[in-house]
Amino acid sequence: MTQHVFRLKAHWPGGRNDSGTIETNHLKATVSIPPEMDGPGIGTNPDEMLLGAAATCYIITLAALMERSKIEKIDLTMESEGIVDVTNGVITYKRIIHKPIVTIKHDPLKDVSTLLQKLAIKAEHSCMISRALKGNVEIEAILTIKKQ
Structure with missing residues (x-):
């Protein structure tokens, strides 16, 4: 068994x-509570960092799956949204x-649209962060394919 250890130092003086x-x-990075949660909004915040890790x-993972499937891409971009619910004072991602x-x-002569759709779903299930969040945060991928 191989393990990788990632380390982080945090400092919160106030x-x-x-x-x-x-x-x-x-x-x-500088971190604080976001203004949406009545914080000062200085630097980034845990919500953005979780979204960044997942994205x-x-x-x-999607790029690696495309490469293994021999799909040549011109470009791959993405936008992601994180939805946080606040109910009765309980904050839930x-x-x-x-x-x-x-x-x-x-x-x-070669339509790869169906394969790309399957890879988009597979990437969602294969990504280490998605697997770590499974059962706690719903993750969805909506793929758009552009052909040039």
């Missing part, structure tokens, strides 16, 4: 409405929606 910092080998894991856009060459 109270609820102050800000702190996080630092890893390749990331250093980057998903898009990297409910849903993440990924909206990847794959641009491929138009080839009337």
Whole structure:
């Protein structure tokens, strides 16, 4: 069994409405509670970072699956949304929606649309972050295919 250990240092010198910092080998950021949750909105926040982790894991997984399937892309972009519910003072990360856009060459002899749709779903189930969130956060992918 192989294990990978990722480390993060966090510093929070003040109270609820102050800000702190996080630092890893390749990331250093100021963090606070977002204004949507009555925080100061300084730097990023846990909600954006969770969305960022889910989105980057998903898009990297989708790109790898496309590469293994020999689908040549011109471009791959994506927008993602994180839906947070507040009910009776309880804050719950409910849903993440990924909206990847794959641009491929138009080839009337080779339609890969069905395969791309299957890969978009497979990436959602294969991504390590999606698997970690499974059962707690609903994750959906809505693929758009552009042909040039």
